[in-house]
Amino acid sequence: MEKSKPVSYSRTTITELMIPSYANFGGKIHGGILLSLMDKVAYACASKHAGAYVVTVSVDGVNFLQPIEVGELVSLMASVNYVGRSSLVVGIRVISENVITGEQKHTNNSYFTMVAKDEEGKPKEVPFLTLETEDDVRRCLEAIKRKQLREKFKDDFDNEKSCLHLDEDLHLLDGQRIKLKKKLIQ
Numbered sequence: 001m002e003k004s005k006p007v008s009y010s011r012t013t014i015t016e017l018m019i020p021s022y023a024n025f026g027g028k029i030h031g032g033i034l035l036s037l038m039d040k041v042a043y044a045c046a047s048k049h050a051g052a053y054v055v056t057v058s059v060d061g062v063n064f065l066q067p068i069e070v071g072e073l074v075s076l077m078a079s080v081n082y083v084g085r086s087s088l089v090v091g092i093r094v095i096s097e098n099v100i101t102g103e104q105k106h107t108n109n110s111y112f113t114m115v116a117k118d119e120e121g122k123p124k125e126v127p128f129l130t131l132e133t134e135d136d137v138r139r140c141l142e143a144i145k146r147k148q149l150r151e152k153f154k155d156d157f158d159n160e161k162s163c164l165h166l167d168e169d170l171h172l173l174d175g176q177r178i179k180l181k182k183k184l185i186q
């Protein structure tokens with residue numbers, strides 16, 4: 001029988017205190033710090049499901065909806081939403097909490113695609129995923145839709161890109177806050 005692991009087996013939460021050295025010049029937490037924490041929790045979750053070393057291949061949906069302040073506690077909750085042959089999609093929900101007031105804010109949801117590797121660095125098959133709850137099913141169906149739309153977007157964009165002509169498509173700049181250096185125009 002094929003090996004399968006339930007979503008709950010690899011569900012992972014990391015909580016980290018936002019210290020002053022994480023802040024940007026505006027005093028808010030640097031986006032790169034959050035990305036690094038998201039990558040860390042995605043790695044922990046995906047490698048636990050895969051039982052193998054994994055690498056990050058792509059990231060979807062990184063939108064920072066609200067700023068995070070120094071002193072807040074950030075929790076990153078990750079679970080495997082979908083598995084392919086060697087790839088895993090890890091959904092991450094990020095919550096930031098002011099420990100004094102108890103106020104919580106949802107700062108973002110992101111989806112990391114990770115690929116399991118064998119000892120030779122080749123993509124390695126991962127266990128099947130057993131969905132245990134309605135939320136697991138919803139997240140899995142959403143991941144499949146996202147994958148389909150991304151593939152369609154890639155095909156459409158590659159097609160549009162190959163049809164772009166610098167001389168014919170300059171009208172795309174109309175109404176944009178973009179200026180052309182005169183000598184660039186033939």
Ligand SMILES: CC(C)(COP(=O)(O)OP(=O)(O)OC[C@H]1O[C@@H](n2cnc3c(N)ncnc32)[C@H](O)[C@@H]1OP(=O)(O)O)[C@@H](O)C(=O)NCCC(=O)NCCS
Binds near residue numbers: 055113115
């Ligand atoms: C991603 C990578 C493993 C693909 O290797 P490959 O030899 O082309 O292997 P495959 O074509 O068989 O793809 C392996 C899996 O990755 C998936 N994949 C490849 N590129 C992808 C992308 N851009 N987005 C999502 N999934 C992708 C494939 O769909 C496949 O999934 P499946 O096995 O579940 O069907 C390889 O390009 C790699 O190692 N990249 C570097 C990753 C890395 O080092 N990340 C750290 C950041 S520095």
